[in-house]
Amino acid sequence: MKQIISMKSVSLLRGNREILQDINWEVREKEQWVILGLNGSGKTSILNIVTGYQYPTKGEVSVLGQKFGQTNLPELRKQIGFVSSSLDGFYQTLRSETAEDIVISGKFASIGLYENVTYEDREQAEQLMTFLRIDHLKGKTYDTLSQGERRKVLIGRALMAKPELLILDEPSIGLDLLAREDILSLMKEIIIHQRCHVLYVTHYIEEIIEEMTHVLLLKEGQIVAAGRKEAVLTDELLSETFQLPIKVHWENNRPWVSIHKNISSTK
Ligand SMILES: Nc1ncnc2c1ncn2[C@@H]1O[C@H](COP(=O)(O)OP(=O)(O)OP(=O)(O)O)[C@@H](O)[C@H]1O
Numbered sequence: 001m002k003q004i005i006s007m008k009s010v011s012l013l014r015g016n017r018e019i020l021q022d023i024n025w026e027v028r029e030k031e032q033w034v035i036l037g038l039n040g041s042g043k044t045s046i047l048n049i050v051t052g053y054q055y056p057t058k059g060e061v062s063v064l065g066q067k068f069g070q071t072n073l074p075e076l077r078k079q080i081g082f083v084s085s086s087l088d089g090f091y092q093t094l095r096s097e098t099a100e101d102i103v104i105s106g107k108f109a110s111i112g113l114y115e116n117v118t119y120e121d122r123e124q125a126e127q128l129m130t131f132l133r134i135d136h137l138k139g140k141t142y143d144t145l146s147q148g149e150r151r152k153v154l155i156g157r158a159l160m161a162k163p164e165l166l167i168l169d170e171p172s173i174g175l176d177l178l179a180r181e182d183i184l185s186l187m188k189e190i191i192i193h194q195r196c197h198v199l200y201v202t203h204y205i206e207e208i209i210e211e212m213t214h215v216l217l218l219k220e221g222q223i224v225a226a227g228r229k230e231a232v233l234t235d236e237l238l239s240e241t242f243q244l245p246i247k248v249h250w251e252n253n254r255p256w257v258s259i260h261k262n263i264s265s266t267k
Helices: 041-049 071-079 086-096 099-105 119-131 146-160 176-195 235-242
Strands: 005-012 015-026 035-036 056-062 080-085 164-167 199-202 214-219 222-228 246-251 254-259
Touching: 005 041, 015 041, 015 214, 015 222, 035 041, 041 056, 041 214, 080 086, 080 146, 080 199, 099 119, 099 146, 099 254, 119 146, 146 164, 146 176, 164 176, 176 214, 199 214, 222 235, 235 246
Parallel strands: 035 199, 035 214, 080 164, 164 199
Antiparallel strands: 005 015, 005 056, 214 222, 246 254
């Protein structure tokens, strides 16, 4: 079975601090992963390593079967779709672009359309916009879109290059409940119909929809647990990761959590 991501004994040192320590993690074909952890636990650092924007101090990394150090990173990145709230500054440069041009530009990894756009490119973007239920945004510029609409256009942009791996880094941040559920239902359809592997980073456990299969828990740069979600999303492991007394319950095949303060800590 093909490996989608492989990290062996990966550490990342910044100054004299180990931001990631001895990470051993494997994502295989047909697995859909969620990364959870407190602020500063190392989630973004892991994503930066997967996308080749940060090189580990120690260890071995392969993504989509290509070993880092022996691969052409810009070529590999074309197979990775990346939508991240940490790129908001970059997305601002899209202000005056129309929704459909932003989607098409994903094929060229460019801002604006300076390349030759073919009839097939326009067709593909149209189909993607229909699939993402954003046909009605055609002709509208990025600065006139709501947060939820912007996220969907950016997801369309990421899908335009038909990536094998789609990284969604906190795509629900700043969205109301309705817009958030809309993004989650699109994620489900992407997993089912676009045949790509999703790597989803979130702070909200209830966003782990049925189609997500595996969870990586991170704490202070180390893995607390990694594996099938049913085995990882336990009271004990979540409490350790989030440093709170957490109880998890499942409803509609999604995990929900509550915080259980013990009597002594509420006095
Ligand atoms: N270039 C850097 N130099 C020094 N420290 C860094 C650098 N990049 C990240 N860090 C530190 O590494 C730790 C992990 O950061 P990272 O951004 O990976 O966490 P995160 O889990 O993504 O956090 P958040 O949920 O807030 O986005 C943090 O303590 C951060 O301050």
